Amino acid sequence: xxxxxxxxxxxxxxxxxxxxxxxxxxxxxxxxxxxxxxxxxxxxxxxxxxxxxxxxxxxxxxxxxxxxxxxxxxxxxxxxxxxxxxxxxxxxxxxxxxxxxxxxxxxxxxxxxxxxxxxxxxxxxxxxxxxxxxxxxxxxxxxxxxxxxxxxxxxxxxxxxxxxxxxxxxxxxxxxxxxxxxxxxxxxxxxxxxxxxxxxxxxxxxxxxxxxxxxxxxxxxxxxxxxxxxxxxxxxxxxxxxxxxxxxxxxxxxxxxxxxxxxxxxxxxxxxxxxxxxxxxxxxxxxxxxxxxxxxxxxxxxxxxxxxxxxxxxxxxxxxxxxxxxxxxxxxxxxxxxxxxxxxxxxxxxxxxxxxxxxxxxxxxxxxxxxxxxxxxxxxxxxxxxxxxxxxxxxxxxxxxxxxxxxxxxxxxxxxxxxxxxxxxxxxxxxxxxxxxxxxxxxxxxxxxxxxxxxxxxxxxxxxxxxxxxxxxxxxxxxxxxxxxxxxxxxxxxxxxxxxxxxxxxxxxxxxxxxxxxxxxxxxxxxxxxxxxxxxxxxxxxxxxxxxxxxxxxxxxxxxxxxxxxxxxxxxxxxxxxxxxxxxxxxxxxxxxxxxxxxxxxxxxxxxxxxxxxxxxxxxxxxxxxxxxxxxxxxxxxxxxxxxxxxxxxxxxxxxxxxxxxxxxxxxxxxxxxxxxxxxxxxxxxxx
Numbered sequence: 001x002x003x004x005x006x007x008x009x010x011x012x013x014x015x016x017x018x019x020x021x022x023x024x025x026x027x028x029x030x031x032x033x034x035x036x037x038x039x040x041x042x043x044x045x046x047x048x049x050x051x052x053x054x055x056x057x058x059x060x061x062x063x064x065x066x067x068x069x070x071x072x073x074x075x076x077x078x079x080x081x082x083x084x085x086x087x088x089x090x091x092x093x094x095x096x097x098x099x100x101x102x103x104x105x106x107x108x109x110x111x112x113x114x115x116x117x118x119x120x121x122x123x124x125x126x127x128x129x130x131x132x133x134x135x136x137x138x139x140x141x142x143x144x145x146x147x148x149x150x151x152x153x154x155x156x157x158x159x160x161x162x163x164x165x166x167x168x169x170x171x172x173x174x175x176x177x178x179x180x181x182x183x184x185x186x187x188x189x190x191x192x193x194x195x196x197x198x199x200x201x202x203x204x205x206x207x208x209x210x211x212x213x214x215x216x217x218x219x220x221x222x223x224x225x226x227x228x229x230x231x232x233x234x235x236x237x238x239x240x241x242x243x244x245x246x247x248x249x250x251x252x253x254x255x256x257x258x259x260x261x262x263x264x265x266x267x268x269x270x271x272x273x274x275x276x277x278x279x280x281x282x283x284x285x286x287x288x289x290x291x292x293x294x295x296x297x298x299x300x301x302x303x304x305x306x307x308x309x310x311x312x313x314x315x316x317x318x319x320x321x322x323x324x325x326x327x328x329x330x331x332x333x334x335x336x337x338x339x340x341x342x343x344x345x346x347x348x349x350x351x352x353x354x355x356x357x358x359x360x361x362x363x364x365x366x367x368x369x370x371x372x373x374x375x376x377x378x379x380x381x382x383x384x385x386x387x388x389x390x391x392x393x394x395x396x397x398x399x400x401x402x403x404x405x406x407x408x409x410x411x412x413x414x415x416x417x418x419x420x421x422x423x424x425x426x427x428x429x430x431x432x433x434x435x436x437x438x439x440x441x442x443x444x445x446x447x448x449x450x451x452x453x454x455x456x457x458x459x460x461x462x463x464x465x466x467x468x469x470x471x472x473x474x475x476x477x478x479x480x481x482x483x484x485x486x487x488x489x490x491x492x493x494x495x496x497x498x499x500x501x502x503x504x505x506x507x508x509x510x511x512x513x514x515x516x517x518x519x520x521x522x523x524x525x526x527x528x529x530x531x532x533x534x535x536x537x538x539x540x541x542x543x544x545x546x547x548x549x550x551x552x553x554x555x556x557x558x559x560x561x562x563x564x565x566x567x568x569x570x571x572x573x574x575x576x577x578x579x580x581x582x583x584x585x586x587x588x589x590x591x592x593x594x595x596x597x598x599x600x601x602x603x604x605x606x607x608x609x610x611x612x613x614x615x616x617x618x619x620x621x622x623x624x625x626x627x628x629x630x631x632x633x634x635x636x637x638x639x640x641x642x643x644x645x646x647x648x649x650x651x652x653x654x655x656x657x658x659x660x661x662x663x664x665x666x667x668x669x670x671x672x673x674x675x676x677x678x679x680x681x682x683x684x685x686x687x688x
């Protein structure tokens with residue numbers, strides 16, 4: 001038998017992201033990230049020959065940090081983000097001369113950029129402070145940056161806006177406003193185009209290079225984070241807001257249609273019975289008229305169906321991208337437990353066709369270039385690696401057998417005994433749905449033996465568990481337990497109506513979890529008397545609900561928990577404006593929110609409970625974990641309870657937290673279940 005995983009093995013993990021392919025398809029650039037001694041993930045760019053697989057670092061100094069590589073449309077250059085004097089700036093690598101040149105000098109760095117179609121310009125997003133307008137494009141020295149930081153750290157925080165803190169900013173926003181800039185690829189003509197009055201981001205050039213589209217946030221109060229689409233005429237300087245019926249999802253840039261008279265964007269579309277999916281729409285630049293580009297028949301769940309439970313890190317490419325002639329949009333989407341690649345025809349009748357279908361999870365991709373698709377993909381036993389497949393756009397589907405793996409970044413995993421998740425479908429209790437998920441045997445499984453098991457509930461509540469590698473599950477299996485995970489109703493990836501939010505907060509989702517656990521136990525290797533439950537965010541909320549409803553689980557771990565919907569008002573970054581009826585105040589609903597909260601069932605919670613929470617979590621604030629801990633100690637002093645807080649970490653601790661905190665989080669979670677499920681601690685004073 002091979003070795004079993006240990007917690008510290010997580011430090012060995014290399015994460016691939018941000019693939020970009022040259023127009024001739026012969027070379028790809030990508031990023032590898034690995035944790036350093038401080039726990040920070042360090043990005044490095046590599047180049048690979050897509051035919052021969054030869055890999056080389058972009059820099060002679062292979063330790064040089066850089067991120068977000070992007071080939072110019074003419075293939076002559078490669079732009080990327082790399083630290084200048086103090087912050088990330090855009091650098092351009094000339095492939096012929098092999099020289100690198102810094103082309104921006106943004107005072108607080110550059111967050112993102114995009115090429116113009118003629119390869120002559122780059123548009124970028126930079127955080128700017130209104131009071132520093134005259135210095136927006138003057139790069140600070142290290143001494144100036146130190147003085148600026150010291151002054152900021154010794155100044156009071158002035159709060160005037162309702163949405164003054166976000167989980168993404170690890171708390172109170174710093175007062176900067178993202179702005180759109182432009183620069184010539186050679187480094188001249190650098191300028192900020194927007195006026196500093198609102199956040200502007202995700203720039204995208206028109207095909208002729210005359211126009212620039214971007215998102216802006218023109219509103220105040222509860223709509224402050226609502227994005228609208230703006231288009232700037234780069235010749236005249238005229239700016240227009242392209243407003244329509246739907247609120248655009250601003251995760252990925254808008255796209256100019258081939259005719260230049262309309263833009264394509266993503267927005268959520270609701271179904272007849274409350275379900276929804278992220279779909280693509282075309283909006284006229286002059287009249288704002290909108291057309292949904294997706295057909296009614298579903299072969300996938302919209303765009304980017306939020307795959308969860310995967311070991312990944314780094315920048316992902318846009319979930320939807322238009323090809324060179326503007327005839328197709330390629331996009332990622334989930335369907336029946338897989339995150340595959342599809343294309344949408346923009347000519348004639350709306351048609352969605354599969355391009356890459358496999359038992360896998362596509363993380364990032366590039367539109368076909370030079371007869372190839374280059375992408376990163378993971379599967380149940382393999383973290384994401386770089387792949388290429390020959391592809392002719394005249395065809396509908398790439399040859400599955402022709403998928404060629406280009407990188408082997410985590411070969412050390414071959415030394416370990418991994419557990420292969422087995423797919424399972426079960427009927428819901430009410431027979432109205434089929435529930436899909438996976439069951440993992442312990443890594444050291446022996447035929448005929450029965451093992452304790454852990455049910456893991458995903459967050460969201462949307463999203464779904466994909467065919468992907470999740471170190472957390474493998475670690476639980478390595479410690480002698482089975483792992484059970486599934487997509488109850490309310491999850492993405494199984495059709496719009498399956499994803500109705502009413503299921504998530506009602507009884508259906510909980511019943512689906514119980515039904516799937518029952519189905520897993522029927523496989524014969526799970527000891528149904530010794531099971532545990534865990535989950536993060538919405539999964540933490542469900543963990544609380546479950547142990548307040550039943551005593552079938554012998555231990556529970558609630559992560560990034562949501563325990564009291566009433567007190568999430570004003571303490572997180574969404575609990576005071578979110579409701580089923582849209583963006584409206586929740587103040588008048590505090591009593592009803594309190595009644596729906598799991599903490600109201602605290603007297604029924606007799607399950608040993610571990611609470612794991614990031615100190616800087618502003619999605620489900622730390623006070624949620626504090627309330628669960630105090631309530632358990634107050635009302636159930638006889639029940640084992642442990643509260644573990646991770647300094648400086650936000651809601652994404654298990655995905656992008658510092659590696660030592662990720663390891664500590666995983667150790668706490670797994671050892672809690674070992675204590676009560678494997679070792680069967682007799683905390684009640686009764687013989688197990």
